[in-house]
Amino acid sequence: MLQIRNLAAGYGQLKVLRRVTMHVSAGEIVTIIGTNGAGKSTLLKTISGLLRATDGQILFDKRDIRGMTTEEIVYLGCSLVPEGRQVFAPMTVRENLLLGAYPQYRRKAGNTAHRDIDRVFSLFPRLKERERQLAGTLSGGEQQMLAIGRALMARPRLVMMDEPSMGLAPLIVRDIFSIISALREEKNTVLLVEQNAKAALAIADRGYVIETGRIRMEGTAEDLLANRDVQRAYLGRDLDSETKVI
Amino acid sequence: MYWEAVKECMDRESLEQLQLERLQSTLLRVYMNVPFYRKKFDDLRIDPDAFRSLDDLRRLPFTTKEDLRTSYPYGMFAVPLREVVRIQASSGTTGMPTVVGYTRNDIKNWSHLTARILTAGGVTQNDIVQIAFDYGLFTGAFGLHYGAERLGASVIPVSSAHTRRQVRIMQDFKTTALLCTPSHAVSIADTMVEMGVSIASLSLKYGLFGAEPWSEAMRRELEDRLKIVATDNYGLSEVMGPGVAGECLERKGLHINEDHFLVEVVDPESLEPVAPGQTGELVITTLTKEAFPVVRFRTRDLTSLLTDPCPCGRTLVRMAKVTGRTDDMLKVRGTNVFPSQIEAVLFEIEGTEPHYQIVVDRKGGVDEMTVMVVLSESLFFDEMKKQRELIERIRSRLSAELGIVVEVRPVEKKTLEQSEGKARRVIDKRKL
Numbered sequence: 169m170l171q172i173r174n175l176a177a178g179y180g181q182l183k184v185l186r187r188v189t190m191h192v193s194a195g196e197i198v199t200i201i202g203t204n205g206a207g208k209s210t211l212l213k214t215i216s217g218l219l220r221a222t223d224g225q226i227l228f229d230k231r232d233i234r235g236m237t238t239e240e241i242v243y244l245g246c247s248l249v250p251e252g253r254q255v256f257a258p259m260t261v262r263e264n265l266l267l268g269a270y271p272q273y274r275r276k277a278g279n280t281a282h283r284d285i286d287r288v289f290s291l292f293p294r295l296k297e298r299e300r301q302l303a304g305t306l307s308g309g310e311q312q313m314l315a316i317g318r319a320l321m322a323r324p325r326l327v328m329m330d331e332p333s334m335g336l337a338p339l340i341v342r343d344i345f346s347i348i349s350a351l352r353e354e355k356n357t358v359l360l361v362e363q364n365a366k367a368a369l370a371i372a373d374r375g376y377v378i379e380t381g382r383i384r385m386e387g388t389a390e391d392l393l394a395n396r397d398v399q400r401a402y403l404g405r406d407l408d409s410e411t412k413v414i
Numbered sequence: 415m416y417w418e419a420v421k422e423c424m425d426r427e428s429l430e431q432l433q434l435e436r437l438q439s440t441l442l443r444v445y446m447n448v449p450f451y452r453k454k455f456d457d458l459r460i461d462p463d464a465f466r467s468l469d470d471l472r473r474l475p476f477t478t479k480e481d482l483r484t485s486y487p488y489g490m491f492a493v494p495l496r497e498v499v500r501i502q503a504s505s506g507t508t509g510m511p512t513v514v515g516y517t518r519n520d521i522k523n524w525s526h527l528t529a530r531i532l533t534a535g536g537v538t539q540n541d542i543v544q545i546a547f548d549y550g551l552f553t554g555a556f557g558l559h560y561g562a563e564r565l566g567a568s569v570i571p572v573s574s575a576h577t578r579r580q581v582r583i584m585q586d587f588k589t590t591a592l593l594c595t596p597s598h599a600v601s602i603a604d605t606m607v608e609m610g611v612s613i614a615s616l617s618l619k620y621g622l623f624g625a626e627p628w629s630e631a632m633r634r635e636l637e638d639r640l641k642i643v644a645t646d647n648y649g650l651s652e653v654m655g656p657g658v659a660g661e662c663l664e665r666k667g668l669h670i671n672e673d674h675f676l677v678e679v680v681d682p683e684s685l686e687p688v689a690p691g692q693t694g695e696l697v698i699t700t701l702t703k704e705a706f707p708v709v710r711f712r713t714r715d716l717t718s719l720l721t722d723p724c725p726c727g728r729t730l731v732r733m734a735k736v737t738g739r740t741d742d743m744l745k746v747r748g749t750n751v752f753p754s755q756i757e758a759v760l761f762e763i764e765g766t767e768p769h770y771q772i773v774v775d776r777k778g779g780v781d782e783m784t785v786m787v788v789l790s791e792s793l794f795f796d797e798m799k800k801q802r803e804l805i806e807r808i809r810s811r812l813s814a815e816l817g818i819v820v821e822v823r824p825v826e827k828k829t830l831e832q833s834e835g836k837a838r839r840v841i842d843k844r845k846l
Binding site: 171173186189190193383384385387391394395396397 | 428431432434435436438439442443463466493497517518519522702704
């Protein structure tokens with residue numbers, strides 16, 4: 169579904185992505201793990217057209233989307249759940265969701281919007297309870313649910329999520345991740361960027377490890393969880409102390 | 415039947431995307447973790463970040479068996495030893511052994527890849543698999559063992575026991591699939607005859623043979639004598655062991671597990687890539703190995719790539735049965751000659767035995783090649799005219815096959831030099 173080859177991007181003189189080659193197949197949950205500043209968010213911003221790539225190819229359903237505007241990319245079926253949720257605070261939950269259906273209206277399929285809201289509510293019963301509440305009054309976890317729900321309203325074929333667990337309490341993080349894995353049951357395709365590597369790998373099919381703007385490792389989530397380098401650097405396992413002979 | 419249909423039947427574009435991803439991260443990892451590669455890349459001013467396509471691989475230097483030997487034992491490992499769960503070594507018949515390692519993930523991948531080969535060769539979870547490879551430092555037995563277990567078959571790890579014992583177990587345990595070298599399979603068939611065991615009393619269905627080159631004639635012989643479907647499989651310890659490639663039931667070449675191994679076939683002299691279908695040396699780059707990755711490893715094995723689609727549905731490219739080793743290659747009057755080509759011709763002609771010797775000499779600056787052939791005893795003492803006709807037939811067939819003029823001389827079997835039980839195929843008297 170998504171094929172990226174030799175992608176490079178950055179901010180002015182600062183090169184963040186050096187050479188990223190990766191793919192996401194239909195129906196997969198793929199996660200990108202890496203430390204702060206490794207290029208995870210930059211990658212999602214570049215795919216969604218918020219940032220210009222300086223080199224490489226981004227193929228979405230075999231079509232080069234590099235250079236297209238963000239609206240065009242969303243319209244093609246590739247939506248981003250941005251870092252920090254970015255919900256519209258002075259609007260109600262329902263209004264936020266309807267705004268997410270904008271590409272459906274453009275596709276002259278706006279009549280699906282109300283049915284889709286029901287679908288989102290069945291995924292997130294909490295949002296249904298707060299349907300008429302202003303988004304700004306929601307808790308962090310609820311805002312994250314709203315941000316995901318809003319992205320789903322566009323009926324995307326690929327949902328990209330940037331750090332959905334950021335700033336949330338551990339219990340809420342668990343809820344969010346179980347919702348993401350529920351998306352797979354509904355045949356959604358997800359590209360998930362996360363600092364919480366353990367939680368991300370637990371629900372993903374495959375993963376990529378990004379380091380200083382390049383893919384250092386690729387593999388099934390199971391293989392990455394078993395890899396010692398990943399354990400040491402991203403899963404917080406202190407192998408050096410474990411192997412010490414007392 | 416496939417083991418990992420998604421991978422084995424992948425479309426070319428997706429496969430190449432996956433290969434590029436894995437190649438780029440492999441090159442980064444070997445550069446960062448293996449001093450040998452770091453030095454080599456630095457010396458040649460190769461930036462591991464600069465690889466943008468699979469074709470860029472050609473700019474990289476080759477890795478040879480010699481490189482692996484000089485880094486004995488652990489110099490080429492890309493992970494610290496505490497991450498290695500298994501150490502194996504190559505036989506070392508041609509010099510110092512090479513030591514290879516596997517992480518937990520490597521062993522898991524190895525199991526899946528040999529399970530693919532076994533599935534392609536007809537084996538299912540209902541089979542009783544007799545493994546008659548040597549269990550030890552040699553990679554053959556363990557690799558296939560893991561795959562067969564992963565598949566759910568019943569595995570009998572007989573190891574390389576005496577052939578009589580193999581036959582007895584085959585009979586008593588109702589073995590349905592035999593895994594060994596083709597030459598071992600021939601001795602097992604011979605022993606069955608000696609022991610008076612009829613093939614009807616066995617349950618054999620499949621034979622998966624590997625670890626040495628064997629001809630189509632030998633396949634026909636084994637299939638006929640053991641009443642099995644015989645498939646070839648290929649691997650080498652430097653790259654992983656068995657599981658690199660294996661035949662499907664079509665028996666028209668070995669499907670290479672391209673999502674884990676990137677292969678090239680190059681001219682052994684110029685080291686330039688040859689066209690698909692042309693014979694050359696197989697060169698392998700590992701794409702997923704963690705403990706012991708190799709970049710452009712020269713296998714010394716001669717084969718060709720078969721790119722036409724296979725009716726079995728696998729999209730993985732096939733390699734022809736290995737026809738020989740570059741070490742055996744002879745250069746006669748500028749033409750490459752392989753003993754296996756001569757063997758194939760002799761196999762086809764009735765009245766000859768597959769015993770021969772090639773003598774090359776240089777007279778007056780011109781290379782002369784003589785093939786000494788052993789004729790069937792009846793013919794050797796038969797009338798001269800018949801013998802002369804046969805020799806002439808062999809001569810013209812060989813000359814046509816090799817593209818150079820060849821002399822043929824009939825000899826008796828005992829006159830051919832023997833060295834340590836192994837036939838000496840080539841005598842090169844030229845002072846080059």
